[in-house]
Amino acid sequence: MTTLWYSMLGCMLIAFAVLDGLNLGAGAMHLILGRGNDERRTHFAAVGPLWWGYEVWLLAAGGSMVSAFPILYAKSFSGFYLVLTLVLWMLIIRGSSIEFRQQVDNDLWRGFWDVCYCISSALLAILFGAAVGNVIRGVPFNSNMDFTGSFALALNPYAVLVGVLSLVYLSMHGSLFIALKTAFEEHRVRALKAAGILYAMVVVLIVLTTAASFPSRHGLGANFIHHPILLLLPIITITGIIGIGCSLKAKNPLSGLAASAMALAGLMGSAGASLYPAILPKLGQASGGLTVYNTSAPQADLMLAAVLNLVGVVIVIGYSTYVHKVFGGKVNIHEEGPAY
Amino acid sequence: METAVIVNRAHFAALIMFHYIFPALTMGLSVMIAVFKSLHYFRKDERYGRAARFWSKIFLLNFGAGVATGVPMEFQFGTNWARFSTIAGGVVGPGLMMEGVYAFFLESTFLGIVLFGEKRVSPFVHWLSAVLLAFGTLLSGFFITVTDAFMQHPVSAAYRATPDHRLVLTDLGAYLTNPYELWMYLHTISGSLITGAMVVAAVGAFYALSRKHAEFSRICLKSGVIVGLIFSAFAAFPTGAKNGEQVVTTNLAKLAAMEGQFKTEHGAPLALIGMPDVPRGALLDPIYVPKLLSYLAYGDAGAAVRGINEIPKSDMPPVEVTYYAYHIMIGLGMAFIAILGIGLLLLLAGRLQTSRWFLWLLLLAWPFPYIANEAGWCVAEVGRQPWLVYGLLRTSAGYSTNVSSGEVVFTLIGFMGLYFVLGVLFLILVGKTISQGPEQEAAQ
Numbered sequence: 001m002t003t004l005w006y007s008m009l010g011c012m013l014i015a016f017a018v019l020d021g022l023n024l025g026a027g028a029m030h031l032i033l034g035r036g037n038d039e040r041r042t043h044f045a046a047v048g049p050l051w052w053g054y055e056v057w058l059l060a061a062g063g064s065m066v067s068a069f070p071i072l073y074a075k076s077f078s079g080f081y082l083v084l085t086l087v088l089w090m091l092i093i094r095g096s097s098i099e100f101r102q103q104v105d106n107d108l109w110r111g112f113w114d115v116c117y118c119i120s121s122a123l124l125a126i127l128f129g130a131a132v133g134n135v136i137r138g139v140p141f142n143s144n145m146d147f148t149g150s151f152a153l154a155l156n157p158y159a160v161l162v163g164v165l166s167l168v169y170l171s172m173h174g175s176l177f178i179a180l181k182t183a184f185e186e187h188r189v190r191a192l193k194a195a196g197i198l199y200a201m202v203v204v205l206i207v208l209t210t211a212a213s214f215p216s217r218h219g220l221g222a223n224f225i226h227h228p229i230l231l232l233l234p235i236i237t238i239t240g241i242i243g244i245g246c247s248l249k250a251k252n253p254l255s256g257l258a259a260s261a262m263a264l265a266g267l268m269g270s271a272g273a274s275l276y277p278a279i280l281p282k283l284g285q286a287s288g289g290l291t292v293y294n295t296s297a298p299q300a301d302l303m304l305a306a307v308l309n310l311v312g313v314v315i316v317i318g319y320s321t322y323v324h325k326v327f328g329g330k331v332n333i334h335e336e337g338p339a340y
Numbered sequence: 341m342e343t344a345v346i347v348n349r350a351h352f353a354a355l356i357m358f359h360y361i362f363p364a365l366t367m368g369l370s371v372m373i374a375v376f377k378s379l380h381y382f383r384k385d386e387r388y389g390r391a392a393r394f395w396s397k398i399f400l401l402n403f404g405a406g407v408a409t410g411v412p413m414e415f416q417f418g419t420n421w422a423r424f425s426t427i428a429g430g431v432v433g434p435g436l437m438m439e440g441v442y443a444f445f446l447e448s449t450f451l452g453i454v455l456f457g458e459k460r461v462s463p464f465v466h467w468l469s470a471v472l473l474a475f476g477t478l479l480s481g482f483f484i485t486v487t488d489a490f491m492q493h494p495v496s497a498a499y500r501a502t503p504d505h506r507l508v509l510t511d512l513g514a515y516l517t518n519p520y521e522l523w524m525y526l527h528t529i530s531g532s533l534i535t536g537a538m539v540v541a542a543v544g545a546f547y548a549l550s551r552k553h554a555e556f557s558r559i560c561l562k563s564g565v566i567v568g569l570i571f572s573a574f575a576a577f578p579t580g581a582k583n584g585e586q587v588v589t590t591n592l593a594k595l596a597a598m599e600g601q602f603k604t605e606h607g608a609p610l611a612l613i614g615m616p617d618v619p620r621g622a623l624l625d626p627i628y629v630p631k632l633l634s635y636l637a638y639g640d641a642g643a644a645v646r647g648i649n650e651i652p653k654s655d656m657p658p659v660e661v662t663y664y665a666y667h668i669m670i671g672l673g674m675a676f677i678a679i680l681g682i683g684l685l686l687l688l689a690g691r692l693q694t695s696r697w698f699l700w701l702l703l704l705a706w707p708f709p710y711i712a713n714e715a716g717w718c719v720a721e722v723g724r725q726p727w728l729v730y731g732l733l734r735t736s737a738g739y740s741t742n743v744s745s746g747e748v749v750f751t752l753i754g755f756m757g758l759y760f761v762l763g764v765l766f767l768i769l770v771g772k773t774i775s776q777g778p779e780q781e782a783a784q
Contacts, residue, residue: 049452052407056448060440062414067437070429070506077418078740084419085751092408092758096765099404103769146742297430298508305434312441316449323449326460 001302002292005068008309010272012064016057017268018261023047023054025174027094027121028167030114033178033194038333039187040114044098045331046181051098053320067305071295072279079139080149087127094120122167129166133159136271137216138281141289158216165205172198173260179253183330196248203241218286220274230273237266347748348420348739354752357714358759359413362406364713367481367529368536369399370474372563377470381463391559394778396455398770403451405766420748424728424738431499431509432487439483446476478529485528489521491729493590520590523582530575531716534676535709537568542706543774545699556778561692565683572676588637591730593655594723596648597662599633608633608645616663621649657725665718672712679705
């Protein structure tokens with residue numbers, strides 16, 4: 001049961017990364033890819049009607065974490081108090097820039113929010129990556145199973161490496177998204193070219209990060225040896241990565257996005273699978289720290305909450321697919337009626 | 341009180357009170373928009389379509405600010421109240437999860453269609469989206485208040501305690517049908533609908549006073565006054581009264597603080613006004629209605645009401661805040677009934693749009709439903725102190741011990757700065773949208 005919850009929480013976080021990654025990536029590349037107001041407006045218009053739904057995956061994952069692993073939720077969020085507060089502030093600034101930019105017709109106003117959107121998105125991408133890095137590396141619990149995560153601790157070299165991977169990966173993801181959505185030919189070509197450069201960096205960084213992961217956490221590969229079926233996850237990642245390369249060659253952003261989503265799911269899935277049953281391990285030790293067993297809510301709770309969660313998520317996937325179809329196709333910023 | 345308790349409470353209070361400015365309007369306005377949209381769709385009346393489009397623009401700004409300030413709330417239980425989450429997370433978690441999965445997804449997904457999709461979907465789907473948006477918003481309110489209902493009144497059928505002193509949900513049905521929840525939820529929704537209606541009416545009054553957008557102004561005034569009056573009445577009776585009954589059956593310390601009842605006495609009077617002097621244990625300069633409190637609380641004019649002086653200090657909520665917040669809420673609620681009642685009479689007499697003195701009154705009244713909503717929540721939450729989960733978990737045992745008071749103060753200051761800027765921008769942009777006015781009728 002706890003395994004099911006562990007996978008469900010992982011899937012919700014993957015959904016958040018894949019979907020909000022479009023927004024974060026477009027934001028991080030906002031100033032580089034968008035030249036002139038029309039192109040920048042395209043970025044906002046592409047995510048405008050949909051981004052709340054993306055952010056809800058984060059909230060829903062948070063709610064699920066309280067239900068299933070209340071102790072994990074309590075220990076990790078209070079431990080990384082200041083870092084998490086920074087994440088919240090950046091989320092507020094990112095959201096404000098999307099909502100406020102189009103409200104006033106003035107170049108200085110728009111310029112201000114363009115910079116806010118870019119910086120907050122880039123920082124969020126790095127911090128979310130660094131969070132994953134710290135989960136893999138572990139945190140220094142004291143005997144009371146508490147820890148205090150200062151910025152110096154949170155931004156250790158390994159976590160920063162994962163943070164940079166996350167930034168570069170999501171930037172590529174977002175560039176592909178922009179290439180898919182924009183109606184301007186030059187803009188599309190520029191986005192694809194950027195995605196190509198970022199793709200090369202992603203490949204290098206994934207190799208580096210994988211190599212750095214094994215010294216950071218002892219026994220990281222054990223699950224894959226005991227359960228060879230889990231090797232599917234890295235295989236999915238590699239297939240996805242190759243898929244992105246082929247799509248970029250064929251200049252097809254849609255298949256590129258699909259492959260990118262697949263590789264991202266594979267990457268996060270592999271990280272989760274290699275840690276299990278640990279969920280926030282103890283720094284420098286193979287055992288100890290928080291696991292799915294010592295953080296979960298008692299069984300009765302878990303069963304009921306899992307069923308409710310699954311049913312709910314299936315309904316959400318149903319109607320959000322429909323809404324994505326409604327807002328599918330190229331962005332037309334000259335469309336009549338309210339728009340970004 | 342320890343510093344840590346004070347700063348963590350201040351942190352939560354500041355964030356939730358600023359956040360609630362937005363949902364207070366969101367819930368009410370989403371219903372108003374659904375009503376306009378229904379009149380548009382079923383009566384094929386383009387005037388209501390324009391009204392829905394105008395209010396959707398305001399709704400967007402409000403919803404955006406609500407999401408921005410709401411995300412920190414979801415994580416605050418983990419950051420600042422880690423011991424509360426550890427102990428009660430297994431019980432309150434499923435409700436919070438369901439809020440995200442069942443309600444918040446619904447509203448955020450269909451908001452996109454309501455705002456930007458009118459030309460992309462059929463009129464039916466657009467109408468349905470507006471209804472689903474309102475439904476999602478109201479459902480969201482339900483799941484949040486059900487969490488609070490458990491903290492006010494942990495129904496014993498819903499949970500059990502484990503040997504390591506954690507709470508476990510045993511019966512989701514009992515949790516969701518907590519008797520405290522029904523009336524508190526309906527009372528909350530009434531407060532929100534009054535806010536939505538009075539804001540709509542105030543904008544209508546503004547246009548009428550400015551002699552602009554006559555048709556749109558008429559729709560706003562009429563719908564605002566009617567909906568506002570219905571829910572002002574509903575907020576007082578039955579929801580307010582029933583909510584009070586729940587306080588009487590669950591928390592006598594809160595009752596005594598709300599009413600400023602210091603002595604335990606038979607045939608206790610109801611204090612209409614007065615100033616509680618806690619050190620001296622008396623209500624100064626009161627105006628009393630004899631025996632009314634006993635009658636309202638127990639249905640018997642001779643019944644005994646327990647006073648503050650009889651309750652151990654360690655179990656008492658802050659009396660002054662609870663007392664004043666309660667009286668402000670009640671006073672404003674009565675004022676809304678009076679103002680909107682006059683509005684209805686003027687509407688029936690066909691003079692609503694021309695009585696300039698009344699339009700001024702409606703225009704200036706818009707901040708007060710917000711104050712009443714915030715005051716009401718102060719009664720509920722400050723009145724529950726010193727408990728987080730009433731009778732089970734004290735506030736002093738709930739905050740995060742691994743976060744220092746300095747960190748809490750630092751982030752509180754940061755949030756206040758950010759929220760101040762956000763609030764100013766929000767007001768400017770709403771003002772701008774209102775001064776632009778609804779789209780012109782020339783299209784027809």
